[in-house]
Amino acid sequence: MARSTRPGIIDVARLAGVSLSTVSRAMNDNPTVDPALADRVKAAAAELGYAANPVARSLVLGRTQTVSVVIPDLANPTFQAILRGLSRAASADGYHVLISDTAEQVDEEAALVTTTRRRTDGVILCAPRLPQSGLSALLPSVAPAVVINRPPQADVPTVAADYGAATTELIAHLRSLGHRRIAFLSGVVASASGEARKRAIADASTSGDVEFVEIPAGVDFDSGAASADAVISSGATAALAFNDLVAMGLLSAVSTRGIRVPEDLSIAGFDDIPFAAYTTPPLTTAAVPSFEIGRDAWAAMHALLTGGEPTASAIFTPEVVIRASTGPVRNPAPQV
Amino acid sequence: MARSTRPGIIDVARLAGVSLSTVSRAMNDNPTVDPALADRVKAAAAELGYAANPVARSLVLGRTQTVSVVIPDLANPTFQAILRGLSRAASADGYHVLISDTAEQVDEEAALVTTTRRRTDGVILCAPRLPQSGLSALLPSVAPAVVINRPPQADVPTVAADYGAATTELIAHLRSLGHRRIAFLSGVVASASGEARKRAIADASTSGDVEFVEIPAGVDFDSGAASADAVISSGATAALAFNDLVAMGLLSAVSTRGIRVPEDLSIAGFDDIPFAAYTTPPLTTAAVPSFEIGRDAWAAMHALLTGGEPTASAIFTPEVVIRASTGPVRNPAPQV
DNA sequence: CTGTTAGCGCATTCAA
């Protein structure tokens, strides 16, 4: 029968015949304790199956060995990859991860960050939807914090992918294929990376020979599929989707309507999620190193936690991966 | 400037002109406190931005409002969906989720479960890879616990998908299409659901006119792709993959070898992950309600936590979704 | 090197 109540530090002290502070020291490998005694204490602890209560330690030490990660949507492959990279790295450093999914509820984001921060040592905000003003107000009160996929924030390390540069590269790719009218499926959700994309598009359209048709869409597969008709009737010969999910939804929907990709319509996405390489045709996209972003976000947090020098903001430039979903313009679609 | 140190219960007591125990009572809506006084206390707390330290509360109350979830691989879409369902449901009940990814390291599984359990109120083991003996030894020491995707355990609620039944149905489907020689890509990882699949296959092969070729593979996309040659040379006209990931890898690899699916080879998977419907051709699979499994696992844990009646083990029977990756036998592949 | 004492911040006895 397992003991119904776990052994406490006093039980170990009693068994080893020492004071409870000696047990504490021994268990924490404090060098000021006699080696022989330390062994005796550890043997007693092992015999009893004792391990210090982490909650009690947290209270007295003021740290929980846990960080909070707040994500807009656990169903998004990009965030999943970020979480995975983060979780693995934190685990390797002996830290635990408390995870929260805001389900894209912007108004609950701040509250979740604040609440979870109190039971952890720091919080990592993954692609927060909060407007800049709200973010600026929130961050100082929850330090240490790390922000993913937002522009550099005052006094807070940031790790992000440069969606603006990626957009520019993707546009250059499409232009080189002869596309002059491009549909842009913008995510309706307020996201910093979305703004960066729009800015890059604005730049390209003012300074170039290419025009854009913005089609408000969402951030998931279904919203991409729902935009199919709008894209088709837009007269665009190519579509730049908010992300791979949207691109795949669009690809799937236009295919069932008999539109050939890339002969009739070129489609490109962002992120390079796991299945982007296996759609039919395989998707051209800007590869965002999500796993690495998660890993680096942890590294920044770890530096903050261990008093290391504050990590500079890291920025990854996505690499455009050209696959078969984009091709040369054949017949410009008729203007509607 | 934000205060560098958060207000404590004493600060509120001082501001409200009451004792600290009255503050505690008021903040916890203890009915024995005078309503007017309670309002005054809460006003003071609001003014100071006070909220009780959750770590201190955890220590004194003996509960953390957090549960631990241990998963074999955060990159697996099925586990992601389970986690999502679990996380959403727990959050709705005011609980937090501590998440651990064992990275398929069986030997670290027990340690992770034990460790994380100590800083939480319970642990949910998602498809643990531990052998039954190890699981039986572990579970009593970490109660309350809930196990996902394992056969019913003594004194521990279980929620699982019936992979055996799903396998039987999938085989029946393939038989009805005329397939008599079927390759089974077994996951090399020790998993209970894998055993269930094998048992169903053994049953079918002993009692029927269909034979199976077991091809050891892994549990991910790449291992499915790596099995392509083995499947082709096996002479099978259909392949049952360990899961959709493996099926998609196989589908992709045989396609590049010029094998047509389903004309030359039928392929079926398990799980119905988000992209299974969008492969080319769309994948026939046994749909496992992962999100619901996660949700129900939480419900079982919540019942345990709130002293409700112990939830009976729940079992979901996956529904076979017939799509285009399976079709009638045309030319039995040549025996090698 | 080891034992004694004092909190960490709070909920909850026990008196009043």
Next chain:
DNA sequence: TTGAATGCGCTAACAG
């Protein structure tokens, strides 16, 4: 109804 005292389990001063 409220305040004073006790302790959750542990670490870290402080003595010895």
